[in-house]
Amino acid sequence: DAGVTQSPTHLIKTRGQQVTLRCSPKSGHDTVSWYQQALGQGPQFIFQYYEEEERQRGNFPDRFSGHQFPNYSSELNVNALLLGDSALYLCASSLRGLPVYEQYFGPGTRLTVT
Amino acid sequence: DAKTTQPNSMESNEEEPVHLPCNHSTISGTDYIHWYRQLPSQGPEYVIHGLTSNVNNRMASLAIAEDRKSSTLILHRATLRDAAVYYCINNFGNEKLTFGTGTRLTIIP
Numbered sequence: 625d626a627g628v629t630q631s632p633t634h635l636i637k638t639r640g641q642q643v644t645l646r647c648s649p650k651s652g653h654d655t656v657s658w659y660q661q662a663l664g665q666g667p668q669f670i671f672q673y674y675e676e677e678e679r680q681r682g683n684f685p686d687r688f689s690g691h692q693f694p695n696y697s698s699e700l701n702v703n704a705l706l707l708g709d710s711a712l713y714l715c716a717s718s719l720r721g722l723p724v725y726e727q728y729f730g731p732g733t734r735l736t737v738t
Numbered sequence: 739d740a741k742t743t744q745p746n747s748m749e750s751n752e753e754e755p756v757h758l759p760c761n762h763s764t765i766s767g768t769d770y771i772h773w774y775r776q777l778p779s780q781g782p783e784y785v786i787h788g789l790t791s792n793v794n795n796r797m798a799s800l801a802i803a804e805d806r807k808s809s810t811l812i813l814h815r816a817t818l819r820d821a822a823v824y825y826c827i828n829n830f831g832n833e834k835l836t837f838g839t840g841t842r843l844t845i846i847p
Contacts (some may be wrong), residue, residue: 628781642794657833666825667782680834714781716835724833725772729781 626651628717628730636736637705645700645733653728655677655679656698658690659714661732667714668679673698674720710737747842750816758811758841760826765806769828770815773800773811776840777822785811785824821845 629648634684637643649656655674657668669682673692696717702709712734718727743761750756762771773785786793786800788809793800799812813820825840 659835659837664839666823666839667835669834669836676829682834713787716781719782719834724829724831724835725787726785727782728837729783729834731780 628715628728630715630730630733631711632733633731634734634736636738639705639737641705642701642703643735645702645713645715645735647698647700647715647717647730649696649698649715650728653717654696654718655718655720656692656696657716657718657727658698659716659729659731660684661712661714663711669728670700683729705737707737710735742838743829743839744824744826744841746839747844748758748777749798749846750813751846752818753815756813756816756820756827756843758813758824759808760810761808762826762828763794765828766830767806769830771802771806771809772827772829772835773798774825774827774835774837775822777819779814782825782835782837816843816845818845818847 631646657672658670670684671681672679676692687703689701700712712732714732715730716727742778772787776782788800801810823840823842825837
């Protein structure tokens with residue numbers, strides 16, 4: 625079992641550009657959540673996808689959007705990048721209905737905006 | 739989710755027990771107390787959780803105060819691999835985890 629995988633590992637973008645990050649959930653999982661972790665801070669919840677729909681959303685602007693595919697994998701898109709978007713982006717997968725601690729995180733994608 | 743308060747950092751000697759405290763004075767009666775840790779260059783991983791009674795698993799023990807306003811994560815014999823940021827989270831059935839800044843644990847060889 626490969627666990628949760630994310631790509632790419634690292635990414636450098638310029639302010640104003642757009643970026644797409646990808647996540648493959650752990651085998652058997654159907655729900656994907658995305659978190660942003662700024663340097664020295666804890667992860668902050670962006671949104672969650674289940675059955676290809678956004679189910680919950682944290683306090684993030686509309687520049688942050690996502691998608692879930694029929695195979696449960698997910699993408700996080702960020703438009704009009706700002707310097708403050710530089711962070712580690714974490715994906716977590718789970719199976720709907722199971723306790724919150726049955727949520728597994730990937731290693732993250734480190735995004736640097738210059 | 740209720741707010742939790744943890745020390746920014748702690749140090750411990752290798753092979754000694756470590757007690758990581760967490761205050762959660764506004765915890766509701768139905769909130770569980772979860773602990774996660776984040777090893778360097780990795781995503782967070784679940785450590786342990788409890789509601790009212792003390793809990794043990796293969797990774798750690800969780801001691802919960804009688805009034806539930808605080809808890810302590812206990813690593814019985816710290817190793818260098820336990821160096822990480824430890825997060826205490828109150829949560830009830832919500833798949834959205836609310837992380838604070840956690841405690842950075844340094845293990846001294």
